[in-house]
Amino acid sequence: MKKISSAVVKRLPRYYRYLDELMENNVERISSGELSRMMNVTASQIRQDLNNFGGFGQQGYGYNVKHLHDEIGKILGLESEYRIVVVGAGNLGQALANYPNFVRRGYHIIALFDKNPEIIGKKINECEVLDVVHLVDYIESKKVDIVALTLPKEQATLVAKDLAKSSVRAIWNFAHTDLDLPDNIIVENVHLSESLMRITYKLSELED
Amino acid sequence: MKKISSAVVKRLPRYYRYLDELMENNVERISSGELSRMMNVTASQIRQDLNNFGGFGQQGYGYNVKHLHDEIGKILGLESEYRIVVVGAGNLGQALANYPNFVRRGYHIIALFDKNPEIIGKKINECEVLDVVHLVDYIESKKVDIVALTLPKEQATLVAKDLAKSSVRAIWNFAHTDLDLPDNIIVENVHLSESLMRITYKLSELED
DNA sequence: TAGATTGTTAATCGATTAACAATC
DNA sequence: TAGATTGTTAATCGATTAACAATC
DSSP: OOOHHHHHHHHHHHHHHHHHHHHHHHOOEOOOOHHHHHTTHHHHHOOOHTTTTTEETTTEEEEHHHHHHHHHHHHTTTTHHHHHHHEEHHHHHHHHHHHHHHHHHEEEEEEEESTTTTTOOOOOOOOTEEEGGGHHHHHHTTTOOOEEEESOOOOOOOOOOOOOSSSOEEEEEOOSOOOOOOOSEEEEEOOOHHHHHHHHHHHHHHTO | OOOHHHHHEEEEEEHHHHHHHHTTTTEEEEEEEHHHHTTTTHHHHHHHHHTTTTOOTTTEEEHHHHHHHHHHHHTTTTSOEEEEEEEEHHHHOOOOOHHTTTHTTTTEEEEEEESSSTTTEEEEEEEEEEEEGGGHHHHHHHHOEEEESSSOHHHHHHHHHHHSSSSSOOOEEEEESSOOOOSEEEEOOOOOOHHHHHHHHHHHHHTT
């Protein structure tokens, strides 16, 4: 299969969200034109994006909402179940563990890890907080798919060193640093402070 | 001033982060070539990006780290102070309010808002939780710059309606929906579930 | 069948990379 | 001055949009 550009991959979850809403509203079919108006993109882009994965539509009709929704879901890997652990049981880590919609999509947060003895042993949303020294063993025995890193950058860098040698397949990085990991490990960064800086860039731009 | 492409704006905070680290390590000067190797981008891109804002370097020498750091900081609006309120005092909202590095950059979270009477009146990191019915009044009287929305999508949509008529200048949206707001309000979306879907897209891609 | 809308090719636009003259 | 490295123009690459034949 040909390589899909990251621009397309970034847009897929948004299509999925809109299709989800259309389903909730019992809409059966939609054309690229209607969808383009809802989403504020061009109809051309929608058709191009979808045709990277095959022809989901029908000439003269458009797209069947449920079918397209399910197909994009499959592409996004939502038919599988994923085991996730969160390293760093601070506010952000707890927020992830408590997030109710993740389970619905097959994202199971099965444990949290921390180094603080005061938190170790507690339960967050039926999820135990374990000592971070047992992280790698846990990953191997429970076949963890994704590790979320919600801790300060220095500690994230240290944990990443261990993860590099483990069987984990993907890292969801909230620490404010780039992690040095082998190519076979997928890294998705969420840098909140960078997001905030993009806001203040635009705010100060407006003042000129 | 000519319009800067969003691709460039997205990269600026990362430059800033690397320059921050170089300063911490007492590095005085750096060439685009060295920086490109550190950051895994082309030297050409670095020079192109920076030259959108003016010539910060010197032929034969490179860039003075402190000077470049400060200039990018100015571009990102970090010389100003910002008043931020968080609407939705759940785990994620509390995580933002507790985040220690924001203040250092001039980001001041001055209040949280919620509709839950059990939380209203509590203090999170010296920051009071107020009743969301007073949100708009508060924004006007305290001249709030940025509102972070950390609540379920239905409620976020409702709050956005009020914000559209307020004097707030930017919204940091963590709700899983696109907000319908006038063009003069800046919106920065952080869709965590979409970020997670990009991971599982890549995971399931690997399996083929 | 006629109308609508896709799938897909071709044209355009913009972003990235390469190259090199300017200059510290 | 010679060497290094920027600032900037030109070339390339990729992504988006437009157009339209295919077809339901």
